[in-house]
Amino acid sequence: MAKQMFSAGVLSSAAISQAPMKNGYMVTFVMGDQGQILSNDKGSERIFKSIETARKVIKDVGFNSMTLL
Helix, strand or coil: CHHHHHHCCCCCEEEEEECCCCCCEEEEEEECCEEEECECCCCCECCECCHHHHHHHHHHHCCCCCEEC
16 A cells, blocks of 8 residues: 555655564655554554565665655
8 A cells, every 4th residue: 555655646755663562663755744564464563674674675665765753
């Protein structure tokens, strides 16, 4: 779904941040003035074990740059 939103121009930026209370990182896509955390099929936050894996997902969506928070 994120790829379609990126292609439609809905997503303006992406960020990687450390997941609070968890061992890993999460990806946030920004739509206008709101952020949307990437979730899995069950609706819970998708946690990545490494920054590199999170970066790859952002690149696969279509972003060439991202912010590391």
